Amino acid sequence: MAFASPHITATAVEATEFPDxxxxxxxxxxPKTVVNEEVEILGALPEAAFIEQAxxxxxx
Amino acid sequence: xxxxxxxxxxxxxxxxxxxxRSVRLLFFSQAIGCETCGETRQxxxxxxxxxxxxxxxxxxxxLEGDKAKQYGVDRAPAIAIAYESGSSEPGGxxxxxxxxxxxESSGSGGSSEASSTGxxxxxxxxxxSRIRFLGAPSGWEFVSLVQAVLLAGGRESALSAASLDRLRxxxxxxxxxxxxxxx
Numbered sequence: 491m492a493f494a495s496p497h498i499t500a501t502a503v504e505a506t507e508f509p510d511x512x513x514x515x516x517x518x519x520x521p522k523t524v525v526n527e528e529v530e531i532l533g534a535l536p537e538a539a540f541i542e543q544a545x546x547x548x549x550x
Numbered sequence: 551x552x553x554x555x556x557x558x559x560x561x562x563x564x565x566x567x568x569x570x571r572s573v574r575l576l577f578f579s580q581a582i583g584c585e586t587c588g589e590t591r592q593x594x595x596x597x598x599x600x601x602x603x604x605x606x607x608x609x610x611x612x613l614e615g616d617k618a619k620q621y622g623v624d625r626a627p628a629i630a631i632a633y634e635s636g637s638s639e640p641g642g643x644x645x646x647x648x649x650x651x652x653x654e655s656s657g658s659g660g661s662s663e664a665s666s667t668g669x670x671x672x673x674x675x676x677x678x679s680r681i682r683f684l685g686a687p688s689g690w691e692f693v694s695l696v697q698a699v700l701l702a703g704g705r706e707s708a709l710s711a712a713s714l715d716r717l718r719x720x721x722x723x724x725x726x727x728x729x730x731x732x733x
Binding site for chain 2: 491492493494495496497498499500501502503504505506507508511512515517520521522523524525526527537538541542544545547
């Protein structure tokens with residue numbers, strides 16, 4: 491997704507190496523995707539659903 | 551001592567041989583307080599050895615804070631992926647189905663351009679893929695890293711045309727953080 495849009499940056503975070511980040515976003519199961527610090531996606535979703543959910547954040 | 555089996559190395563070599571662009575792995579490290587920096591360095595060195603199109607640039611988070619900030623990196627180990635926008639291809643990708651990626655092909659003013667800070671190590675044609683890895687890319691993350699390198703290296707996106715259209719319409723900054731654990 492990040493490669494397809496100049497506005498998107500995507501970071502894969504290894505949770506056990508950064509426990510403070512895992513705590514900050516309350517990561518208890520993986521994969522967990524956090525978008526713009528507000529939308530959370532737990533687990534894997536089909537492509538279209540994942541993208542829709544990721545882009546559903548209401549804030550600018 | 552190699553991390554990858556000979557068979558895996560060969561498979562990767564073949565995949566990397568098909569890349570049409572050079573890829574630079576920017577490795578953000580620090581000398582103290584980074585337990586997995588050594589492992590990360592080893593993994594990246596091994597990847598670099600599998601293709602002439604892959605280079606690794608190590609950037610010390612503490613000593614080169616400006617460059618780290620440029621990539622929005624404040625942790626180590628971290629990897630950012632940049633790629634050479636094709637000098638012979640106007641669009642920078644040349645792959646079918648991506649000829650109208652105007653966001654990528656504009657050579658000026660692009661917010662994703664990572665221009666050199668004057669140290670001469672990065673050419674002005676290196677573009678940021680906006681893909682980052684935080685933590686050592688071992689286990690399943692290694693697969694993700696390889697796929698990200700191949701994507702930056704010119705492989706066609708695995709996303710559907712509809713998805714790509716949807717993403718092209720994005721007009722505000724979006725950060726995505728995907729948390730994983732080593733397998």
